[in-house]
Amino acid sequence: MKQEVQELIDQGKMLPLMEEFYTIQGEGFHTGKAAYFIRVGGCDVGCHWCDVKESWNAELHPPTLADEIVSNAKKYSDTVVITGGEPLMWSMDYLTKTLQSQGVKTHIETSGAYQFSGTWDWFCLSPKKTKLPLDEVYEQADELKMIIHNKNDFKFAEEQASKVGKDCVLFLQPEWSKKEKMTPMIVDYVMDNPKWKVSLQTHKYLNIP
Ligand SMILES: C[S@@+](CC[C@H](N)C(=O)[O-])C[C@H]1O[C@@H](n2cnc3c(N)ncnc32)[C@H](O)[C@@H]1O
Ligand SMILES: Nc1nc2[nH]cc(C(=O)O)c2c(=O)[nH]1
Numbered sequence: 174m175k176q177e178v179q180e181l182i183d184q185g186k187m188l189p190l191m192e193e194f195y196t197i198q199g200e201g202f203h204t205g206k207a208a209y210f211i212r213v214g215g216c217d218v219g220c221h222w223c224d225v226k227e228s229w230n231a232e233l234h235p236p237t238l239a240d241e242i243v244s245n246a247k248k249y250s251d252t253v254v255i256t257g258g259e260p261l262m263w264s265m266d267y268l269t270k271t272l273q274s275q276g277v278k279t280h281i282e283t284s285g286a287y288q289f290s291g292t293w294d295w296f297c298l299s300p301k302k303t304k305l306p307l308d309e310v311y312e313q314a315d316e317l318k319m320i321i322h323n324k325n326d327f328k329f330a331e332e333q334a335s336k337v338g339k340d341c342v343l344f345l346q347p348e349w350s351k352k353e354k355m356t357p358m359i360v361d362y363v364m365d366n367p368k369w370k371v372s373l374q375t376h377k378y379l380n381i382p
């Protein structure tokens with residue numbers, strides 16, 4: 174890669190952009206809210222059930238100027254969701270400051286496995302067993318969204334819930350390929366443990382991005 178491009182990436186002024194789209198937030202606390210999604214490439218957390226494996230190899234996604242991403246995003250929405258891939262693999266400071274300076278709210282979807290950066294109006298933390306969140310990240314979480322793929326994941330969810338702040342909203346979300354089996358178990362679990370809420374990937378039911 175050219176040195177100038179690498180420098181801009183290091184400064185967070187360029188990011189490997191996989192896709193951007195205006196849709197409805199399908200999951201978690203802000204379900205149902207219109208938002209512009211920015212999907213940044215690169216992830217090595219390695220979830221075997223990941224629903225965007227095409228995002229993993231950052232080299233497949235062209236380095237794109239953050240200023241261009243911002244000027245495009247604000248045409249669509251006053252709320253941007255930055256996801257991936259794993260957005261915290263990259264410095265989010267410049268992108269989020271620029272969005273906020275133009276009156277756009279910044280939301281993130283992250284595993285928390287990389288160094289914290291960015292200024293966030295909403296921080297959704299979705300921890301993974303293969304690469305746990307860094308200690309510094311738990312206190313940032315406005316929302317904890319645990320994916321339930323099998324029964325053992327309830328225990329992991331409780332362990333992770335003990336690490337976030339008391340105002341963090343707690344969600345259990347069925348892993349999509351196991352939803353027929355796990356959703357009824359999540360429903361029972363939430364009725365028995367009402368500090369949790371159910372989150373569904375509603376965009377997949379609606380057949381929207
Ligand atoms: C694709 S990830 C990208 C952001 C970040 N890498 C993360 O995992 O939080 C976006 C959200 O989708 C969730 N997710 C990914 N694959 C899923 C699946 N098969 N079923 C349910 N949720 C899934 C993740 O846990 C995360 O909350
Ligand atoms: N509609 C919609 N809502 C989402 N919420 C989180 C998503 C993600 O992939 O991060 C996502 C997504 O891909 N589409």
Ligand code: SF4
Nearest residue numbers: 216218219220223258
């Ligand atoms: S951390 Fe997120 S993007 Fe990375 S593999 Fe897991 S679900 Fe996919």
Ligand SMILES: [Mg+2]
Nearest residue numbers: 224225256382
């Ligand atoms: Mg998704």
